Amino acid sequence: VSIITLTTDFGTSDWFVGTMKGVIAGINPRANVVDITHEVAAGDIRSGAFALAASYCFFPKNTIHVAVVDPGVGTRRKAIAVQTTNYLFVSPDNGVLSFALGREKIKAIRLLSNERLFLPDVSRTFHGRDVFAPVAAHLSQGRSLKRLGPAANRFVKLDWPRPKGKGNSIEGEIVYIDRFGNAITNIDAGSVAGIGPDCELRASGKRLCPLKSSYQAVPPGRPEAVVGSCGLLEIAVNGGSAASLLGLKVGSGVLVQCRQLTRR
Amino acid sequence: VSIITLTTDFGTSDWFVGTMKGVIAGINPRANVVDITHEVAAGDIRSGAFALAASYCFFPKNTIHVAVVDPGVGTRRKAIAVQTTNYLFVSPDNGVLSFALGREKIKAIRLLSNERLFLPDVSRTFHGRDVFAPVAAHLSQGRSLKRLGPAANRFVKLDWPRPKGKGNSIEGEIVYIDRFGNAITNIDAGSVAGIGPDCELRASGKRLCPLKSSYQAVPPGRPEAVVGSCGLLEIAVNGGSAASLLGLKVGSGVLVQCRQLTRR
Amino acid sequence: VSIITLTTDFGTSDWFVGTMKGVIAGINPRANVVDITHEVAAGDIRSGAFALAASYCFFPKNTIHVAVVDPGVGTRRKAIAVQTTNYLFVSPDNGVLSFALGREKIKAIRLLSNERLFLPDVSRTFHGRDVFAPVAAHLSQGRSLKRLGPAANRFVKLDWPRPKGKGNSIEGEIVYIDRFGNAITNIDAGSVAGIGPDCELRASGKRLCPLKSSYQAVPPGRPEAVVGSCGLLEIAVNGGSAASLLGLKVGSGVLVQCRQLTRR
Numbered sequence: 089v090s091i092i093t094l095t096t097d098f099g100t101s102d103w104f105v106g107t108m109k110g111v112i113a114g115i116n117p118r119a120n121v122v123d124i125t126h127e128v129a130a131g132d133i134r135s136g137a138f139a140l141a142a143s144y145c146f147f148p149k150n151t152i153h154v155a156v157v158d159p160g161v162g163t164r165r166k167a168i169a170v171q172t173t174n175y176l177f178v179s180p181d182n183g184v185l186s187f188a189l190g191r192e193k194i195k196a197i198r199l200l201s202n203e204r205l206f207l208p209d210v211s212r213t214f215h216g217r218d219v220f221a222p223v224a225a226h227l228s229q230g231r232s233l234k235r236l237g238p239a240a241n242r243f244v245k246l247d248w249p250r251p252k253g254k255g256n257s258i259e260g261e262i263v264y265i266d267r268f269g270n271a272i273t274n275i276d277a278g279s280v281a282g283i284g285p286d287c288e289l290r291a292s293g294k295r296l297c298p299l300k301s302s303y304q305a306v307p308p309g310r311p312e313a314v315v316g317s318c319g320l321l322e323i324a325v326n327g328g329s330a331a332s333l334l335g336l337k338v339g340s341g342v343l344v345q346c347r348q349l350t351r352r
Numbered sequence: 353v354s355i356i357t358l359t360t361d362f363g364t365s366d367w368f369v370g371t372m373k374g375v376i377a378g379i380n381p382r383a384n385v386v387d388i389t390h391e392v393a394a395g396d397i398r399s400g401a402f403a404l405a406a407s408y409c410f411f412p413k414n415t416i417h418v419a420v421v422d423p424g425v426g427t428r429r430k431a432i433a434v435q436t437t438n439y440l441f442v443s444p445d446n447g448v449l450s451f452a453l454g455r456e457k458i459k460a461i462r463l464l465s466n467e468r469l470f471l472p473d474v475s476r477t478f479h480g481r482d483v484f485a486p487v488a489a490h491l492s493q494g495r496s497l498k499r500l501g502p503a504a505n506r507f508v509k510l511d512w513p514r515p516k517g518k519g520n521s522i523e524g525e526i527v528y529i530d531r532f533g534n535a536i537t538n539i540d541a542g543s544v545a546g547i548g549p550d551c552e553l554r555a556s557g558k559r560l561c562p563l564k565s566s567y568q569a570v571p572p573g574r575p576e577a578v579v580g581s582c583g584l585l586e587i588a589v590n591g592g593s594a595a596s597l598l599g600l601k602v603g604s605g606v607l608v609q610c611r612q613l614t615r616r
Numbered sequence: 617v618s619i620i621t622l623t624t625d626f627g628t629s630d631w632f633v634g635t636m637k638g639v640i641a642g643i644n645p646r647a648n649v650v651d652i653t654h655e656v657a658a659g660d661i662r663s664g665a666f667a668l669a670a671s672y673c674f675f676p677k678n679t680i681h682v683a684v685v686d687p688g689v690g691t692r693r694k695a696i697a698v699q700t701t702n703y704l705f706v707s708p709d710n711g712v713l714s715f716a717l718g719r720e721k722i723k724a725i726r727l728l729s730n731e732r733l734f735l736p737d738v739s740r741t742f743h744g745r746d747v748f749a750p751v752a753a754h755l756s757q758g759r760s761l762k763r764l765g766p767a768a769n770r771f772v773k774l775d776w777p778r779p780k781g782k783g784n785s786i787e788g789e790i791v792y793i794d795r796f797g798n799a800i801t802n803i804d805a806g807s808v809a810g811i812g813p814d815c816e817l818r819a820s821g822k823r824l825c826p827l828k829s830s831y832q833a834v835p836p837g838r839p840e841a842v843v844g845s846c847g848l849l850e851i852a853v854n855g856g857s858a859a860s861l862l863g864l865k866v867g868s869g870v871l872v873q874c875r876q877l878t879r880r
Contacts, residue, residue: 089645093634099531100364100628103407106357106388110411113384117353117412120641124634130532131591143631146745147638148645159591162566162578212566214581217410267627268658302690302740314690317742327659327687363795364628367671370621370652374675377648381617381676394796395855423855426830426842476830478845481674 090228091120091147095140095155095184096216097128104214108221111207115225122147131159133184134338137246138264141187142318144175153188154224155179162212167200167219168243169227169236176233178224180215183246190248201237251275256282257345260321262336269329271336272322277315280349287346289313289323296334296342297323309333313344354492355384355411359404359419359448360480361392368478372485375471379489386411395423397448401510402528405451406582408439417452418488419443426476431464431483432507433491433500440497442488444479447510454512465501515539520546521609524585526600533593535600536586541579544613551610553577553587560598560606561587573597577608618756619648619679623668623712624744625656626684632742636749639735643753650675659687661712665774666792669715670846672703681716682752683707690740695728695747696771697755697764704761706752708743711774718776729765779803784810785873788849790864797857799864800850805843808877815874817841817851824862824870825851837861841872 092112098104109121124143128136136157144153158165158180166181172192177185178200200219203210205226210218223236251260251274260275277283287299297311299321306312308327311334316322321344323330330336356376362368373385388407392400400421408417422429422444430445436456441449442464464483467474469490471482487500515524515538524539541547551563561575563585570576572591575598580586585608587594594600620640626632637649652671656664664685672681686693686708694709700720705713706728728747731738733754738746751764779788779802788803805811815827825839827849834840836855839862844850849872851858858864 089641091638091641091645093638095631095634100387101389101391102530103359103388103403104530106359106386107407107410109386110355110357110407110415113353113355113386113415114410114412117355117384120645122634122637122641123628124631125629127629139631143635143638146635146642148642151638151641160566160568163568211579211581213578213586217581266630266632302688304688304691314741315739317739317745322741364651365653365655366794367623367652367667368794370623370650371671371674373650374619374621374671374679377617377619377650377679378674378676381619381648424830424832427832475843475845477842477850481845 089118089120090116091122091151092224092228093122093124093144093147093151093153094126095124095128095136095153096126097130097132097136097157098126098216100126104216107217111217111221112225115222116228119225119228128157131157133157133182134246135264136184137187140184141191144188149174150176152176152178152224152227154220155184156216156220157184158182158215161215167215168240169198169200169223169233170194170243171196171233176227178220178227181244183244185243186245187248189243196233197240197243198233199237199240202235205236249274253349253351256347256349257343258349260342260344262338262340262342265331265336265338269331270316270322270324271330271334271340272316272318272320273342275321275344276319277321278319280351282346282349283321283344284346287344290343290345291341353382353384354380355386355415356488356492357386357388357408357411357415357417358390359388359392359400359417360390361394361396361400361421362390362480364390368480371481375481375485376489379486380492383489383492392421395421397421397446398510399528400448401451404448405455408452409455413438414440416440416442416488416491418484419448420480420484421448422446422479425479431479432504433462433464433487433497434458434507435460435497440491442484442491445508447508449507450509451512453507460497461504461507462497463501463504466499469500513538517613517615520611520613521607522613524606524608526602526604526606529595529600529602533595534580534586534588535594535598535604536580536582536584537606539585539608540583541585542583544615546610546613547585547608548610551608554607554609555605617646617648618644619650619675620752620756621650621652621672621675621679621681622654623652623656623664623681623683624654624685625658625660625664626654626744628654632744635745639745639749640753643750644756647753647756656685659685661685661710662774663792664712665715668712669719672716673719677702678704680704680706680752680755682748683712684744684748685712686710686743689743695743696768697726697728697751697761698722698771699724699761704755706748706755709772711772713771714773715776717771724761725768725771726761727765727768730763733764777802781877781879784875784877785871786877787869787871789870790866790868793859793864793866797859798844798850798852799858799868800844800846800848801870803849803872804847805849806847808879810874810877811849811872812874815872818871818873819869
């Protein structure tokens with residue numbers, strides 16, 4: 089069974105995602121199409137890139153990941169397919185793959201230019217349906233990457249804000265707010281030895297919260313930091329939204345202070 | 353693999369769609385159920401009809417399309433199945449199929465009256481689960497249309513607002529607002545020769561926007577008209593919502609003016 | 617084909633549900649994963665329990681139902697699998713199964729403690745992905761319940777508010793508001809003989825609405841009570857939201873008065 093995942097900003101209130109699945113089923117009826125999310129904010133390439141990076145590696149080897157957050161549809165922006173050791177990725181070349189690809193070993197990049205693999209009439213406004221869905225479906229049948237178009241040797245990369253270390257503290261920022269209002273930072277707990285129960289998070293010079301081991305390790309309504317499911321430190325409120333209660337947004341700065349930190 | 357699509361106003365916050373899929377799986381475990389949308393506004397038959405018409409033909413031949421926007425559930429409204437050259441449609445007979453069927457060649461219409469194909473206890477309020485899901489599942493196993501009930505020779509049709517041509521201009525209206533805020537008109541770009549870069553759209557006597565070839569063909573925040581993915585002219589704003597920025601709603605009138613138009 | 621259903625409060629705007637499906641597909645590529653809902657309000661165990669109870673029995677025998685509304689993730693709360701005559705259930709032991717299990721004959725309960733059936737690195741914050749998805753996938757391959765962990769003989773039960781009968785009237789309350797604004801009560805129409813067209817509903821001492829047989833049995837905008845698709849009495853407004861028009865919330869009391877009632 090071939091798996092094709094979809095990460096888009098198409099929402100689910102219109103028929104956009106359904107038609108992509110119809111196109112895929114028409115080419116490869118045995119493909120198993122799995123939604124990662126379609127609720128990326130309209131045109132928000134960074135959020136789409138983050139959602140894909142947080143999820144792609146939980147899928148089995150050879151999964152085809154399709155990411156279509158595509159504000160430049162119909163312009164001269166390129167479209168690419170990228171083969172890594174474990175996965176295939178298909179998307180507009182606008183950076184939406186870059187956080188995922190930053191963790192993968194890249195084997196080949198191809199531009200999508202072979203129109204015989206597209207729908208016969210390619211619209212100017214919906215390449216998810218007309219280009220990316222059919223290309224992914226053809227790839228899921230074992231079609232060679234070489235058939236897609238010419239090789240490329242690079243792709244658009246978004247900057248990932250790297251946290252800065254200073255002695256026993258780390259300066260980071262919020263990179264994503266999830267549906268529970270948890271504010272996910274760019275600080276990877278696995279990259280530093282010493283992140284533990286003696287650490288605390290600060291913002292605007294004030295003590296924000298201590299690091300704990302579960303969402304309910306503090307009383308209801310109280311803030312805390314936990315190591316989230318992607319390995320990144322996140323700020324949570326037991327039973328509430330950290331983002332709204334603490335006024336945190338994507339880009340808000342945070343400082344982690346610990347007794348003893350060692351970079352790995 | 354048989355494909356069954358679902359277009360409903362059931363939303364995804366309750367268990368309604370899940371139970372339809374459970375009923376289908378109990379009858380035909382091999383059916384591949386694909387959501388078109390469940391976010392049709394409650395009881396909005398026209399929007400459901402539009403969503404179905406915009407998507408159904410991207411599915412492979414023999415797909416069974418189930419549309420349940422059914423404010424009259426439990427009353428004497430009829431339920432129908434319609435065989436066309438390429439597809440099967442199942443729905444309450446309230447017009448929700450009419451925009452899709454307007455483009456199809458109809459082979460047979462049957463009323464749904466054979467209760468042996470329904471769930472044993474048919475509720476008064478949820479025929480999506482009790483009637484339409486099981487009927488679609490039985491059809492997906494190759495059950496003959498004749499088993500459903502008596503033949504019919506008509507079905508409820510909604511009026512499609514036809515655009516009016518006057519010399520080199522066309523008067524149309526907005527028929528759908530999508531999640532990006534794009535305002536889709538009833539003007540089919542393929543039906544008129546001469547719709548091109550010298551055309552512009554007007555509303556309330558004022559120049560609204562020029563016709564362009566992609567969403568990003570104007571500066572960010574500026575309006576434009578494009579030929580959308582269904583072939584209909586739509587009004588968009590680069591990076592924003594045309595509906596809210598220009599105050600467009602379903603039913604708002606628009607005028608297309610071109611240098612030279614020829615009806616096809 | 618094995619069916620696994622998912623009922624969660626993870627929403628669909630992030631990647632949470634997608635990663636659960638990725639984990640399942642990696643273990644059992646043939647599992648058919650069906651969403652019941654992911655829009656349970658964050659941490660609202662009662663609503664999740666209600667959604668599951670309203671839907672689980674429409675799935676075929678041997679379906680595996682996974683319910684993850686899990687505010688206590690990462691604490692000492694237990695996780696369980698429950699075998700009933702017809703189904704398998706997997707969830708945190710916090711009551712989310714209790715309304716469904718209240719209608720089932722229980723054959724076995726096991727605690728989830730065998731870490732070889734979990735993902736290798738179990739996070740503190742996302743057991744949907746790390747524990748419940750892989751356990752369900754292993755079970756869908758026919759893995760014995762005994763492999764999961766030690767037997768248990770009880771599970772957390774939520775109180776179901778039982779309606780109180782007094783002569784020819786029944787005092788109940790609203791237990792769920794659906795997406796149409798229908799207010800579902802705890803009064804099971806099948807448990808009492810005499811619920812029929814001569815009954816009416818009252819709230820705060822005032823006549824609220826009569827009992828009718830379909831949503832459109834009253835004029836548009838008027839309230840009524842109907843027997844809903846779960847067999848429970850619900851208050852509806854033809855073409856509108858009963859909850860907002862009548863100010864009904866979960867917990868609001870209602871009184872059903874009939875000419876003649878007999879408890880079954």
